[in-house]
Amino acid sequence: MEHQTRTRRRYGAVLALVAGAVPWFVTIGDLSEAGHRQLSIFLLAVVLWVTEAVPLHATAACIIGLQVILVSDQAIFGVPAGFEAPPYAEFYGALADPVIILFLGGFFLADAAAKFDLDRNLARVLLTPFGDRPSRLILGIMVITAVLSMFMSNTATTATMLAVVLPVAGRLPPGDPTRVALALCVPVAANVGGIGTPVGTPPNAVAISALSSAGYDLTFLDWMVLAVPFVVIILIAAWLVLCRFFPAEVDTLDVRIESVFDRSRNATILYVTAGATIAGWLTEPLHGVPAAVVAFLPIAVLLTTRVFTADDLRRVQWHVLWLVAGGIALGDGVVSTGLDEWFVGLLPLDDLPALALAAVLASVALVASTVISNSATANLLVPIGLTVAASAAVAIDPVLAGVLIAVGCSLAMMLPVSTPPNAVAYATGSVKTTDMAAVGAVVGVVGLLVFVLLAPPVWEALGLL
Amino acid sequence: MKLVILVVEDDPPVRDALVADLAPFGAVARIEVAESAEEASELVADLGRDERLALVLADHRLPGRSGVDFLVGLSGSMADPAVRKVLVTGQADHADTIRAVNDAGLDHYIAKPWDPDDLATVVRDLLSRWVADQVDDVLPYLAHLDSEILLPAVRRHTDPD
Incomplete structure (x- = not known):
């Protein structure tokens, strides 16, 4: 296993360098010089993210660095004639993009919740009303997992x-199907639940940021209205499948859960801050303060009150933010160099019905992210998908394209x-x-159908597209 | 990285019984035996580059240096302070035991004769805590050790969604 990993990394690194070198030696007629440079970065990123020859966040760092030295106004080989190079600060700025700050605020809340056991206590309290019948309890676990x-x-x-x-599960007899259902319902519900809000999972952030650059600003609540109803439908479908595949052999489960909420000063500050932040996110239409601005509230409050210490700050999952920032920078470069237009020109898009295109975008995301990272998939597909949607040959709303790609990534x-x-x-x-595989396939296919067939008319009726 | 559990016991039947009771942990650790403190020290010095000593179960009364002396040596300046230490003995007196707790940072004391289930519980708990503290990727241990101890560590060290 370790030997295989080493081999994969070595071949991946070599292949990435070869792929990245190609555009420097092969001239493509209708692609600008800046486009060639960006294509080199893009191919390198594809191979590195697919093979994971280097950590995902390292690829993101390479992208940011390469964009600065190849396609910004500080390009070390000079700016190609006729190319309006973006200022280099724009690529570095991806690291502090409003969506990154939104995520950072989410991380502060989640990390502090873990520190004071808020997440586990909430789960226990909320689980109580679901009782101890296996199917009811599994539903309860799935609902709570999805919400968290x-x-x-x-x-x-x-x-x-x-x-x-x-x-x-451990108190059930060995071989009882409910043991499998209990362990499997958690990752399924977590994956599906992540679709629900902008801060739920990185692909959502990548889509929101790219849409915002293209002039489509989605609020926190907009995203939830787009996503949550379908998350609920998929969760119910997944629950039915789990109950069907793993029928309970016992009447009741031995639940025995107690919750003891921390009532210290620091924990109380966290509860109030978390409540205020989430309330702020959900009420944007009333006060107009964007979610990324509200997200700085927990950051400032928890640091100032020392609820979040320097040690906690060091433990934040910065590598996730770097990965998303790499995707934002890549999308920015792909659009500003016109690589996206060239790429879309290669696709046989004429006469493709909107429904088919929507299905293709979501399916490609789903298939790709079944084997590679969801975030990396979104980073690669979102910029191209949005340009496809904006191209004259098709009639599909960019918001639809962005959301479907993000959703496809999460459904894998x-x-x-x-x-x-799942791991x-x-x-x-x-x-x-x-x-x-059986449960994942059903959830993936049902999820895809629900989002591709049901969502567009509903979103249109709600005026979100 | 491979974990190593070291058993230091001179009495063959007792040693075999300990090894038999530790068999369930064979999936996550290599179990090494030594008959004396000296042999145990050599084993520790000879560990492979990708091996780490996670847990020692030592008898007190051994030929040559005592088990408590060995454990105190293990927590010395050159040693790996993370190693979890268990004294399995019927013969350590009050002073020895105090020294094991104070100077060797003893994690657990098991009196002979022991109950195999208790021993397994103690070892499982100590190994789980060691893995949660010392290992970056705890997933390979999740099925074999205490998931309640390991899951918070999973949370700390995972890939992005």
């Missing part, structure tokens, strides 16, 4: 919820490697790959 996952990373939510769920959950929540659930030893 809208505000915390999918992986952190999975870790939190499995810690609540595994002891319950067939394999343990598809997404970290965690698989590592517990309670779930077999075949079980995960």
Whole structure:
């Protein structure tokens, strides 16, 4: 295994360099010089993100650096004639893009919640009304997991919820199907729940940022209105599938969960801050303060009151933010060099019905992110997908394209490697790959159909497109 | 990285019983045995580059240096302070035990004869805590050790969604 990893990394790195070198030696007639440079960066990024020859965030860092030295106004080989190079600060600025700050605010809330056990206590309190019948309890676990996952990373939510769920599963006899259902319902609900808000998972951030650059600003609430109704439908479908595939053999489960909320000064400050932040995000239409501005409230308050210490600050998952920033910078470069237009020109788009195009965008995202990182998939597909949507040959709203790509990335959950929540659930030893593949396939297909067929007319009726 | 559990016990039947009770941990750690403190020190010095000593279960009364002396040596300046230490003995007196707690940072004391289930519980707990503290990727251990201890570490060290 370790040997395979080394081999994959070595070939990946070599292949990435070769792919990145090609545009420097092969001249493509209808692509500008800046486009060639950007194509080099893009090909390098594709290979590095697919092979994971270097960590995902390292690829993002390379992208930012390469864009500055190749396609910004500080390009070291000079700015190509006729190319309006973006200021280099714009590429560095991706690291402090409003969406990055929005995520950072979310991380502060999630990390502080973990520190004071707020997430686990909330899960326990909210689970109580669902009772102890297996199917009801699984529904409860899925609802709570999905809601937490809208505000915390999918992986952190999975870790939190499995810690609540595994002891319950452990009190069942070995081989009981409900054990599998309990362990599998958590990653499924976390992946689906992540679709629900802008801060739920990085692909959403990538889509929102790219849409904002293209002139389509989605508020926190806009995104939730777009996504949550369909998240609910997919969750119910997933729950039915789990109950069907793993029918309960016991009447009741031994739940035994207690919650003891921390009532210290620091914990109370966190509760109030988290409540105020989320309320601020949900009420943007009333006060007009953008979500990324509200997101600085927890950052400033929790640091000032020392609820969040320097140690906590060091432990923030900065690498996730770097990965998203790499995607934002890449999208910026792809659009400003015109690489996106050239690429879209290669696609046979004429006479493609809007519905088919929507299905293609979401399916490509789903298939790609089944084997590569969801965030990396979104980073690569969103800029091109938005340009496809904006091109004259098709009639599909860019918002639809952006949201469908982000959703497609999150719906990929067939394999343990598809997404970290799956990897965690698989590592517990309670779930077999075949079980995960069966449930993942159903959820992926149902999710795709729901979003491609149902969502566009609903969004249009609501005036969101 | 491979974990190593070291058993230091001179009495063959007792040693075999300990090794048998540790068998369930064979999936996550290599179990090494030594008959004396000296042999144990050599084993520790000879660990491979990708191996790390996670847990020692030592008897007190051994030929040559005592088990408590060995454990105190393990927590000395050159040693790996993370190693979890268990004394498995029937013969350590009050003073030895105090020294093991104060100077060796003893994690647990198991009196002979032991209950195999208790031993497994103690080892599982200590190994889980060691892995949660010392290992970046805890996923390979999740199925074999205490998931409640390991899951918070999963949260700290994971890839982006």
